[in-house]
Amino acid sequence: MNDSRGSAPEARKIKIRLENLSKRFPGQGQDAVDSLSMEIPEGEIVILVGPSGCGKTTTMKLINRIIEPTSGRIFLDDEDVTQVNPDLLRRRIGYVIQQIGLFPHVTIADNIATVPKMLGWKKDRITARVDELLETVGMDPGNYRDRYPKELSGGQRQRVGVARAMSADPDVMLMDEPFGAIDPITRDRLQNEFLRLQEQIKKTIIFVTHDIDEAIKMGDRIAILREQSHIAQFDTPERILVNPADDFVADFIGRGASLKRLSLSRVRDVELHQWPTTHDGASHDEVRRLLEASDMTAVLVLDSQRRPLKWVNADHLERAGAGAALADIGLPAEAVVQPNATLSDTLNEMLTARYSTAIVVDSSNAYQGIVDIDTINETVRSMRHAEQARLRRDEHEEEVRS
Amino acid sequence: MTTTAESDETVTTLAAYGAPTPPPRGGGRSLWGYLFMPLLLLSILVVLYFYVQGRELSSGEANRLNSEAILSATWEQIELTVVSTALVLAIAIPMGILLTRPFARSITPPAIAVFNIGQAIPSIGLIVLLAVVWDIGFQPMVVALVTYTVLPVLRNTMVGLRQVDASVIEAARGMGMTKRAVLARIELPLSVPIIMAGLRTALTINVGTATLGALVGAGTLGKLIVAGIVQNKQLILVVGAILVAVLALLVDYLASIAEEKLRPRGL
Numbered sequence: 001m002n003d004s005r006g007s008a009p010e011a012r013k014i015k016i017r018l019e020n021l022s023k024r025f026p027g028q029g030q031d032a033v034d035s036l037s038m039e040i041p042e043g044e045i046v047i048l049v050g051p052s053g054c055g056k057t058t059t060m061k062l063i064n065r066i067i068e069p070t071s072g073r074i075f076l077d078d079e080d081v082t083q084v085n086p087d088l089l090r091r092r093i094g095y096v097i098q099q100i101g102l103f104p105h106v107t108i109a110d111n112i113a114t115v116p117k118m119l120g121w122k123k124d125r126i127t128a129r130v131d132e133l134l135e136t137v138g139m140d141p142g143n144y145r146d147r148y149p150k151e152l153s154g155g156q157r158q159r160v161g162v163a164r165a166m167s168a169d170p171d172v173m174l175m176d177e178p179f180g181a182i183d184p185i186t187r188d189r190l191q192n193e194f195l196r197l198q199e200q201i202k203k204t205i206i207f208v209t210h211d212i213d214e215a216i217k218m219g220d221r222i223a224i225l226r227e228q229s230h231i232a233q234f235d236t237p238e239r240i241l242v243n244p245a246d247d248f249v250a251d252f253i254g255r256g257a258s259l260k261r262l263s264l265s266r267v268r269d270v271e272l273h274q275w276p277t278t279h280d281g282a283s284h285d286e287v288r289r290l291l292e293a294s295d296m297t298a299v300l301v302l303d304s305q306r307r308p309l310k311w312v313n314a315d316h317l318e319r320a321g322a323g324a325a326l327a328d329i330g331l332p333a334e335a336v337v338q339p340n341a342t343l344s345d346t347l348n349e350m351l352t353a354r355y356s357t358a359i360v361v362d363s364s365n366a367y368q369g370i371v372d373i374d375t376i377n378e379t380v381r382s383m384r385h386a387e388q389a390r391l392r393r394d395e396h397e398e399e400v401r402s
Numbered sequence: 403m404t405t406t407a408e409s410d411e412t413v414t415t416l417a418a419y420g421a422p423t424p425p426p427r428g429g430g431r432s433l434w435g436y437l438f439m440p441l442l443l444l445s446i447l448v449v450l451y452f453y454v455q456g457r458e459l460s461s462g463e464a465n466r467l468n469s470e471a472i473l474s475a476t477w478e479q480i481e482l483t484v485v486s487t488a489l490v491l492a493i494a495i496p497m498g499i500l501l502t503r504p505f506a507r508s509i510t511p512p513a514i515a516v517f518n519i520g521q522a523i524p525s526i527g528l529i530v531l532l533a534v535v536w537d538i539g540f541q542p543m544v545v546a547l548v549t550y551t552v553l554p555v556l557r558n559t560m561v562g563l564r565q566v567d568a569s570v571i572e573a574a575r576g577m578g579m580t581k582r583a584v585l586a587r588i589e590l591p592l593s594v595p596i597i598m599a600g601l602r603t604a605l606t607i608n609v610g611t612a613t614l615g616a617l618v619g620a621g622t623l624g625k626l627i628v629a630g631i632v633q634n635k636q637l638i639l640v641v642g643a644i645l646v647a648v649l650a651l652l653v654d655y656l657a658s659i660a661e662e663k664l665r666p667r668g669l
Binding site for chain 2 (some may be wrong): 090092095115149174
C-alpha cells in the first residue's frame with residue numbers, strides 16, 4: 001500500500017502546530033474558529049474538510065495570517081510566527097485559491113515569478129525556475145511563457161496557479177479548494193497529476209475542500225471539522241472510513257464507505273492480470289491460434305511501442321477478410337489507466353468498457369496488464385479484513401493495558 | 403478578507419455616484435483607423451483656409467483672422483486644457499485611491515457629495531461667479547475647469563480600483579506582496595482602462611469648456627466666436643466655431659490613442 005498512509009504520526013516531524021487558535025470576526029456573537037489545536041506532520045497532505053460554514057477556509061487563512069487570529073499561536077518549524085511580519089511569512093508559504101487569482105495584465109512567466117522577484121532572485125535564476133516549473137506542471141515553456149492568463153483554459157490556469165505557489169520552493173503550501181471550479185474530467189486529471197508531483201516534492205500541504213471524496217483521494221490525513229472548526233476526527237482516510245469517531249463523521253462520509261475505500265488503493269497496489277496480446281504486424285492465423293489457446297474471446301493488439309491499439313475477436317477477423325491490417329479492424333482499446341489511478345477511477349472506466357476490463361499502461365503508455373472486476377472484489381474484501389483485524393488488535397491491546 | 407456582503411455594498415454605493423464612463427472595447431485599429439480622423443480634420447482646415455483666402459477681408463476681419471492671432475488663441479485654449487487636466491489628475495487619482503482604502507469607507511459618501519456639487523453647477527455659472535467674487539483671467543478659469551471635471555476622473559478611478567477582482571488581490575496578498583505593492587503593481591495597472599476613460603471625458607469637457615474663457619478674459623478661440631457675435635461678422639464666428647470643433651476632435655482623438663496604448667496587455 002501507499003507507504004505515506006497509515007504510518008504512526010509520532011514518526012514524523014511536526015511542521016505546523018496550531019495552539020488554541022481562535023478567530024472572532026467583528027460584530028459576530030461567536031468565534032468562527034474556536035480554540036483549535038492541531039499538529040501537521042511534515043511532507044503530508046492534510047485535508048480540512050467539513051460542511052460549508054464550518055470555518056475550514058478561515059482556519060487555513062489563519063495559518064498564513066491572511067486572517068489575523070484573535071488569540072492562540074501558530075508555529076512553523078517550531079518557530080512562533082504569530083507575530084512576525086505577515087508579508088515575509090507569506091513568502092515562505094505557497095498559496096493557491098479556488099479562483100486562482102492570476103494577474104491578468106502580466107504574462108504567465110511574470111505571474112510565476114512573483115515571489116522570486118520579491119525575494120530578489122537574479123534574472124537568470126528566475127527564468128530557469130519559471131521554465132522548470134512550467135515543465136513540472138506539464139506546460140511547454142516555449143509555448144506558454146509569454147502568454148497572458150486569458151489565453152489559457154481553466155485547467156491550464158490552475159496549473160499555472162500551482163506553479164506560481166511553488167515558485168520559491170516553499171516547504172508549506174495552502175490550497176483552498178484548488179480544483180473546485182474545474183470540470184470533473186479535468187479535475188480528476190489535475191488531482192492525479194498533483195498527487196504524482198507530490199510524490200517527488202513532498203511538501204507539507206494543507207488542503208481545504210468540502211468534498212469528502214476529494215479528501216479521501218488526496219489526503220494522507222483528514223481533519224473532519226464541524227461548526228467553529230471543532231475537530232470531529234483527525235486521522236488517516238482508512239481509519240476514518242472504517243472507524244468513524246461519531247455520527248457526525250459517519251453522516252459526513254455518507255453511505256458507500258466500502259466503495260469510497262476504492263479511492264484509497266491504486267492500480268499499482270494490486271496484482272495485474274494478463275490478457276492475450278499480439279503485435280499489430282501479426283497474421284490473422286496467429287491471432288486465431290491465440291484465441292483458441294486462451295479462454296478469452298478477444299486479443300489485445302499492441303503497436304511497436306507496446307501501446308494498446310485494438311481489441312480483435314474472431315468475428316472481426318471473419319468480417320475483415322484475409323490481409324486486413326490488425327490496426328484497422330476490431331474495436332479501439334479504450335479504458336486505459338496508469339498505475340497511479342485509483343481503483344475507483346479504474347472501476348468507473350471498466351464499467352463503460354468492452355470485456356469489463358481496464359488496460360493498465362506505464363508512464364510511456366506501454367501495456368502492463370489488465371484489471372478486471374475480480375481484482376476489485378478481492379481488494380475490497382482484503383481491505384475490509386485487514387482493517388477489521390487491526391481494529392480487533394487495537395481493542396485487544398487496550399483491554400490488556402487497562 | 404472581502405466577503406460577498408462587502409462587495410454587494412460596494413456595488414450599491416458606487417451606483418449612487420452615477421455610472422462611470424465605460425472604457426472602449428477591443429484592441430488596436432488598422433492604419434486607416436489611425437489616419438482617418440487626422441486626415442478629416444486636416445482637410446477641413448485646408449478647405450477653411452482657402453475659403454478665407456478667397457474672400458475680400460474687411461479690416462475688422464483681417465485683425466482677427468490672421469495666423470498670429472489664431473495661433474495665440476489656440477495656444478491659450480490648449481494651455482487651459484492641459485493645465486486644468488493635469489491638475490484634475492493630480493487631485494482625482496490620489497483622492498480616488500484614498501477613498502477606496504478600507505479605512506476611508508465612512509468618509510466616501512460625503513466626499514463624493516462634495517465633488518458632485520462641482521459638477522452639478524452649470525459651468526458658465528461657475529465661471530461667471532468666480533469672475534465676480536475672485537478675478538478674471540487664466541487662474542480662475544483653471545479653477546472652474548478643475549472643479550467641473552474632478553468628478554468624472556475621481557468616479558472612474560474609484561470604480562476602476564473597485565472592479566479589480568478580489569481574488570487577484572487576495573492571491574497577491576497571500577503571496578506576501580505588501581499593500582503598497584498590490585496598489586502599484588496590481589490595482590492601478592488593472593484600473594488604467596477605466597481611469598483613462600474618465601480622463602478622456604475630462605479632457606473633452608475641458609477643451610470645449612475652455613472656449614468660455616473668452617468671457618472672463620482668459621482668451622482662447624472663444625474670442626473669435628464672441629467677436630463674431632458682437633461685431634455681427636459671420637465669417638469670424640464660423641471660423642472660430644470650426645476651429646474649436648477641430649481642436650476638440652483632435653484632443654479626443656489623441657486621448658483615444660493614449661487610452662489604447664496605455665491599456666495593459668492581457669486585459
